[in-house]
Amino acid sequence: MRTPAKRPAGPIESAPADARPGAAADWPMPSSGRAAPTVPVRDFATLRRALVVLLVATVVLPAGFLLYYGVASWHKALDDASGFAVRSSRITEEQALKVFELNEVIRDRVLQAIHDAQSPAGTLTGNALTAKLRSIAAPFEHLAAVSVYDSSGRLVVTSDPYLGVPRSLAQTNAFRSAAHWNQDDYVTGTIPLRGHRDRSFNVVAPRHLDDGSFAGVIALSIRVSYFEDFYRELVTVSHIGQLALMRNDGTLLARYPPLAPDDIEPPVPRGMLAAQLGGTERVRLADTQAIIGYRRVGSRDVYVTDSLRLDQVFSRWLARMSIVTGFSIVPSIALFLVAFIALRRLDSEEKAWQQWQAEASRRRAAEEDYRHALKMESLGRLTGSVAHDFNNLLMVLSANARLIRLKTGEDGMDKPWRAIERAVQTGEALTRRLLSVSRKQPMRAERIDLRSRLAEWKGLIEASAGARCNVHIAVPDSVWPVLADPTDLQLALINLVANARDALPAGGRIAISANNHHAARERPDGALAAEPNLVRIAVSDNGCGMSPDVTTRAFEPFFTTKELGKGTGLGLPQVYGFCQQAGGDAQIISHPGVGTMVAMRLPAAPPRAQATASAEPMQAEPARDGAAAPSATATGAAAQTRPDDDQTGSALAHRAPTGATGLDLLLVEDDQEVAEATAAVLNLDGHRVTTAPDAHSALQIYRRHAHYDAVISDVTMPGTMNGIELAIALRDADPDLPVILVTGHTDKLSLAQREGLLVLPKPVNFDALRSALPHAA
Known part of the structure; x- marks a missing residue:
């Protein structure tokens, strides 16, 4: 795109200090010694009257035409x-x-x-x-x-x-x-x-x-x-x-x-x-x-x-009339909307016109920001599908380059290898920039005191319930604080109260309660393992209730039983998604004619000392200079997502066999080329690597050969189980087994943090990976 020639500032307006090079002005800037162009005069009163006439005409003329045509065509139909x-x-x-x-x-x-x-x-x-x-x-x-x-x-x-x-x-x-x-x-x-x-x-x-x-x-x-x-x-x-x-x-x-x-x-x-x-x-x-x-x-x-x-005769006339009405009313609606929007914007346009000279530069900046926001939004959509595959390609390239260097030595290959390494670093930087554009941030979990927060939100909740509904909030002093995003929790409560209000058209009672909840689940060996402490928040009403068929589909996105325009089908899915992201779940109990209760189970907040440690930043970046980086830096979020890093290293060292044979590692990666390249690098380091294409295959391999010293797994994989779920299953089977997760998605970090798992950013820095694995004794 060509850059317009710069012009000296004239007597009316000087160039703003933050003007962008190449930005075209709304009006040409006058040269020195020449008079400024006359600003056109716009008669807003006349324009407003014209828009009102157009607005009325878009309703009256089509209505009159359809009335005349309808009467005439009906008489013709009778004839x-x-x-x-x-x-x-x-x-x-x-x-x-x-x-x-x-x-x-x-x-x-x-x-x-x-x-x-x-x-x-x-x-x-x-x-x-x-x-x-x-x-x-x-x-x-x-x-x-x-x-x-x-x-x-x-x-x-x-x-x-x-x-x-x-x-x-x-x-x-x-x-x-x-x-x-x-x-x-x-x-x-x-x-x-x-x-x-x-x-x-x-x-x-x-x-x-x-x-x-x-x-x-x-x-x-x-x-x-x-x-x-x-x-x-x-x-x-x-x-x-x-x-x-x-x-x-x-x-x-x-x-x-x-x-x-x-x-x-x-x-x-x-x-x-x-x-x-x-x-x-x-x-x-x-x-x-x-x-x-x-x-x-x-x-x-x-x-x-x-x-x-x-x-x-009327049915045939109505069919013809519907076609004519459709062809007439669509352009009329379009003209009506255009005229209505133009009329609504006329006042602001009049003020903007009067302040045009003072607001010109800011308007250009706002337009540029708007275009930039649209671009960022488009890139954000692309990164979700591109980042994972691109990181895999970078890992393949980096691993194979490292293999070539290690096998051929320094002689004659240093310069090409450095070029490949710089290309990988450039690609990694590009991936990080793309992920930052997508703004995929982890959930901002905070320690929430339900008793104080619900008292603070009571006015908003009662406003959502409406004047016909009586809201009763009961939170005992003994209820534990929860670890969740307060904004998402507030939105979930408002959605549930709004749904309860819609189920009570004639008014009724809406109750919000909270209590501590203990649960246990069965481990693979058949023993019961205690679940983390949960807090159960229930919103109930005495409305019309839901049938079993509706209850089973209530959490489906876009499913709604409300009239068109009165429901989007996103309220209950937001509640369910919030609970899942927070590490809990949601449940609906409803009986037709009796009422409905929606219960959210959220994880209880840990003690304050542990909560403070887990709330530290998680954005350290790995080094890419070829040297081994410190563990906390090389693993990115590893030091922050696992409070017991020293214990992890000690466990690895304790499990490592003696001698020069290295470690027995289980590598879980769905991309075959990434798996082969990573395994080859680890083999050169003296480790013995077994690969698995998905989490279920990894579990089967581990159950058959439970002698591995550590497991390295991708987070995003095909099938019903991801890497985090695999790590949890392996930890349940063997609490001393170290599991290292690899991911290129920042939204996975918060999940790994809640589970206390070690995470390396993708593409993996093999020096960082080596530092995470202790040397064989």
């Missing part, structure tokens, strides 16, 4: 529904009209067949007529049977006697209409067809002798399924509507889709009762309204209808 009902009823009318016209042709053929089969006396003779009627009906899919009745209404012959055709029509309106009023195409109601799941209705027409006297009727049985199949195809395409064929008195002949058992038949349109040719009407159903389009089939007293429920 479209009416038009759809008319069009579909016309289609079904054409289909029904063709069927009835075809019935007339069939009827004429039946009359001719009857005429041919009549005897001179006018009676029907022979079985040939049955066969003839069957041959007439067979080609037509809609026709179930053709039947002939005499003048008294009795059945004379039918094309299919097995369908349950009525034996007499004498008492029916159809027969009387044909006999007395000579009415053609009288349509009856539906009857079931014997042996079929289908139904049929009859179209009845009179027949006469040559002299014009009434001779009986012809009944054509029409399959209902023929119409319903056609209606099904139409509804499948449109996904809306109910098509029906019915008489003008409302008698239903065919419908698709069929009515549900609890549905009510829609009322008959007034136009049908008035024998109108067609139209649309809106009728009221049990739970909604419907638009019915109807058409009369020719001159017959039969109508086809299409019924559209308004709730279906």
Whole structure:
């Protein structure tokens, strides 16, 4: 990036003493002897009015548009529904009209067949007529049977006697209409067809002798399924509507889709009762309204209808309206937020504008600090995944360089080895800088007197509980102090009280208590080992409680049962994480309808003398000049994280075998190249090294061959057990076994400190490692 040319300070503003080279000013600095540029004048009142107008417009205009569009599109949806009902009823009318016209042709053929089969006396003779009627009906899919009745209404012959055709029509309106009023195409109601799941209705027409006297009727049985199949195809395409064929008195002949058992038949349109040719009407159903389009089939007293429920029309309108609303409201919300934020910032901008010349340099510094903070935050995210692998690479490089030097001697290799050593030192320095950027500091554990601290925090706790809840705090004088971070403890209590408050919407009682807790755990050999002293802090309420399923997931991050926007799911996970980091644990006991208790178990603080020793600094750095450094310096945090360093060295010396064979060491490292390089260096020092890729493998090896003089282990390893847990397990199995931990993460130091473990920083200085291991006797 190019650096702008420097300009001499003008009469208005001199260059600030702390100005950074290359920082661009908001306005060009005037040269000597020239007038300063005029500061632009901004009319903040006008700008504020414009922003208010814009703010109102972002609400009013979209709302007005959506209201207008919604009303207009709803009326259009109703018009479209009416038009759809008319069009579909016309289609079904054409289909029904063709069927009835075809019935007339069939009827004429039946009359001719009857005429041919009549005897001179006018009676029907022979079985040939049955066969003839069957041959007439067979080609037509809609026709179930053709039947002939005499003048008294009795059945004379039918094309299919097995369908349950009525034996007499004498008492029916159809027969009387044909006999007395000579009415053609009288349509009856539906009857079931014997042996079929289908139904049929009859179209009845009179027949006469040559002299014009009434001779009986012809009944054509029409399959209902023929119409319903056609209606099904139409509804499948449109996904809306109910098509029906019915008489003008409302008698239903065919419908698709069929009515549900609890549905009510829609009322008959007034136009049908008035024998109108067609139209649309809106009728009221049990739970909604419907638009019915109807058409009369020719001159017959039969109508086809299409019924559209308004709730279906509304659903389609709402779907379209939702899309339009989405496309309209998103930019409106964006404009509203922009205008709102701009309006909120206008006052501060006005003050900043008035003080611009005096605040210019500080503003530039603040912007630079902000960019630096963002960069630091980004680097902090990177270091967690990079530091461990980078330290391993440095260890491989350092160990192999040391091996090359030791095996080849000083002759001719001193200069290259020094170059490699300087590169390793440079890489180590880079790693330390990256870790310092990430700001991964150990927990700031302090000795906390719960009785005094809870009394000090009572006002804050009661404010978190709210006015409806009564907070009761009970801490006996005999409760031990705890060793924890007071800020994290305060936050954990506030989170628990807030959760209890949310479980008591109508108010209730929240109790905070503390008591000493003794526990024991089983060692690998089956014996009980006393746990460190713990203090149990419980927060309980008499609220609604939690179900077992919720209780088991309560400590999961981001899990919450609260409404959207009222819970993040991070309160209880913070409590659990705090307890784990402090060396304790947390537990939930809850019963629905009874209440909930959350108990935190925290380690009790050691006596004051020991607490003072453990609170010393832990940031000593190892030497990298190739010479053996003192133990406290070379091990970094070793002297501070283990109060009995002398005892550690004595234990190692006591366990070391005599002679020049060195020590038997167990090296636990998941990186194979790091393990091989470290083992090779230790072998050159005369030690016998066994390697293990993870903590579980190391435990198995140690249990099989419990003759090792010391264990060297990485802290971060694959599997369910890390190096600190391995050290604890080994210490439980053999309290005299020295364990040296290696880590590049500063957040592991506090854990090792609480356990009193010896820790070396990564990458390991092999001179420091040699000083930690006593020479073989």
